[in-house]
Amino acid sequence: MNTMDYIVILVAAACSGFIFQLVKLPPLLGFLVAGFVLHLLGIHQAPVIDTIANLGVTLLLFSIGLKLDVRTLLRREVYGTAFLHLIFNGMLFLAIFSVFKWLSITQLKVLSNEALMLLAFALSFSSTVFAVKVLQDKSELQSLYGRVAIGILVMQDLFAVIYLSASSGKIPSLWALSLLTLIPLRPLLLRLLNRAGHGEVQLLVGFCMAFVVGYAWFDSVHIKPDLGALLIGMLLAGTPQANNLGRDLFAFKELFLVAFFLSIGMHYFPTMESLFIAILITLLVPLKAALYLLLMLVFRLRARTAWMGTLSLANYSEFGLIVSAIAVQSNILDGSWLAILAIALSLSFIISAPLNQKADHIYRRVQNRLCRLQRNRLHLDDLPIELGNMEIVILGMGRIGSGAYELMSQHYPGKVIGIDTDLTKVQSHMEANRVVIQGDATDSDFWEKLVLSKSVKLVLLTMPHHNGNEYAVTQLHRRDYAGEIAAICRFEDDEDALKELGVNHVVNLYEEAGLGFAQHIYDAVNWTDGKR
Known part of the structure; x- marks a missing residue:
């Protein structure tokens, strides 16, 4: 790779992201398309892009930890919906994929049962990046449905991190006990973050906490380093310093995730067969959304709250791609599945984005039918x-x-x-x-x-x-x-x-x-x- 190759990558990403934003679609889709275009141009690898992509995943987990309110996760409508949806959606998708395999549909027919289970697991997640963006654009992050949706997403992220940790194949060393010192070290870390003030110094201190205290320390004791970034974020959460740092890190996290989507497109170019499977998977999104809706209604949320929360979660997740990437490294899935899932993710965003923009209008048209499903005794926060x-x-x-x-x-x-x-x-x-x-x-x-x-x-x-x-x-x-x-x-x-x-x-x-x-x-x- 030479300097001109990186300039081409930068221009392709910027132009593609800009075009997608103009047509009111998530720019992340544009970056994925840019990766496919670069693949056609013969640029299949970029070591710097791959490194930044890995850093983006770590930074995403750290930022999730910073905004994690444990009290929200302990609410029944959050942990109940997240856990039951993971179980029911996983079972439903596994059954559908098994039927597809029995019918000998293209690449599904060669997958093992373990691979089918992992696909069902990966496709159970919804996109944190997409939901946060939608809620921010509508200024509804603090709404009840917004808080419930984000809580569900954080629970899903935790499930994914547990899998990522278990899949590392490493046995923690005895030095892992040293991580217990993080609890008494919390006041020191917060004081350090507070003394850093605002601006570039605070950002640098935040990066050090994510990548040194979190990533490097956990990796040195043979524990999944991404889990370390999440836990350090959680350790700092609930403080003004963490809130400020989270806002400052948002742009960097987004920029690093650009590299993640670029790298997928550059490494794995889809075939017509892959595109067909991606469309099949996208057609399953309404089933996934229906499960969200029913579970939120079961937990006594109003019909409108359940509807709005469901639409913000009616998509696939970039975390599903990360889980699948680990499966590819472990030879459970073929590398072509990353391109398939990336296309399915993109198509789910394309469908979900306009639906969220018209969510209130659509709700008014289906309100009477949805209200018939609403529980008589409503959630205390939804009265x-x-x-x-x-x-x-x-x-x-x-x-x-x-x-x-x-x-x-x-x-x-x-x-x-x-x-x-x-x-x-x-x-x-x-x-x-x-x-x-x-x-x-x-x-x-x-x-x-x-x-x-x-x-x-x-x-x-x-x-x-x-x-x-x-x-x-x-x-x-x-x-x-x-x-x-x-x-x-x-x-x-x-x-x-x-x-x-x-x-x-x-x-x-x-x-x-x-x-x-x-x-x-x-x-x-x-x-x-x-x-x-």
């Missing part, structure tokens, strides 16, 4: 949100929202309610005897459940992000709210935008802060006639 006889609603209970709550409560005692997404913050307010409930006003699911009574006269929008306040105003108008709306903003153009949407009162924080600051200083120094 209608009733405000009772409250007259003032505050969306966003940060410092500004809390101050507004205190002032309004003095004038309207017992008639003020606050709503915030952060459960910890909600619990803190409740301990201070404030009426505050959990809810995300940037989530369409919140507005679907909200019962907005006629007693509400004023809604205060004190959320930190302008887009969130804009979205809340739009939803209030859709629900024919006729009372007053007040909102905060930081910039003049945001103020104009809110007024155009029909907000009655807009307060520019910077202007008000400047006036308040000047007044406070003026009162403090007590100037009279220009003299102190």
Whole structure:
């Protein structure tokens, strides 16, 4: 490989990803296609790309660990759906593949029972990358269905990591006991991450924790190094430092995964026979989705919550490719199966992407039929949100929202309610005897459940992000709210935008802060006639 070859790889990946993004399809599909094109051009291997691809898998596991909330995984609708779906989907797909083998369908007829079981296992996973991207684009990561979907995906990732660890074939050494010291080392690691501040130093420290503390240490004691990256991420999870690091690592993780999809396309070019099998596998996605839907309904989620969660999971996973890659290395599967599964993954994304964009529209058309499957007794987090006889609603209970709550409560005692997404913050307010409930006003699911009574006269929008306040105003108008709306903003153009949407009162924080600051200083120094 020379420099010009890498330039060709870079241009092919950029152009293909850009084209796919223009047509509103996941760019990862474009990178896979770029790999196929490079294969046709005679570029079959690129050592640097293969190395980056391996790093991308490790970084993906580390970032999953950083956002892992163990409390979410312990919810029945999460671990129950994940585990039962893995079992039922695996059994269903194994039965279908066995029939295909009995019918002597192409490459399936030569597979062993072990290979069929591994294929069924790999195709049980859904894509973490795809689901996170879809939920972020719709600002619904914190919705109930978003949290459930991500929890299920993390559980699936854990199942995959357990398999990857078991498949390494290595017996841990006695030095593996040294990993127990990671627990008392956690405060030191967090302090180190905190002292690194923000920006490039924090990123470098994060890379060291993933690849040195996680990958290298676990590998040195003969434990799957990717598992080490996941566990180190979990060790740091639930802290502000981990949240910041996770956001900063996101772009790097995406970039490294580009290399993973490129390398698959470059190494394994599909034949017509492979394409036929990939289409057959893609046709099984509705069965996989139906299982998700039924299981979520069994765990008492609303029909809409189950529907939205199902669509975000109705695809195959890049983790399935990683599992299959291990099977290829172990000679359980032929290398051509990586191309087959990569095409099936791509086709599932192509189908799932437009469905998620039109999810609400499709739901309204099937709502009556789905609601008949809904349990009578719903999940506690999925019940209608009733405000009772409250007259003032505050969306966003940060410092500004809390101050507004205190002032309004003095004038309207017992008639003020606050709503915030952060459960910890909600619990803190409740301990201070404030009426505050959990809810995300940037989530369409919140507005679907909200019962907005006629007693509400004023809604205060004190959320930190302008887009969130804009979205809340739009939803209030859709629900024919006729009372007053007040909102905060930081910039003049945001103020104009809110007024155009029909907000009655807009307060520019910077202007008000400047006036308040000047007044406070003026009162403090007590100037009279220009003299102190």
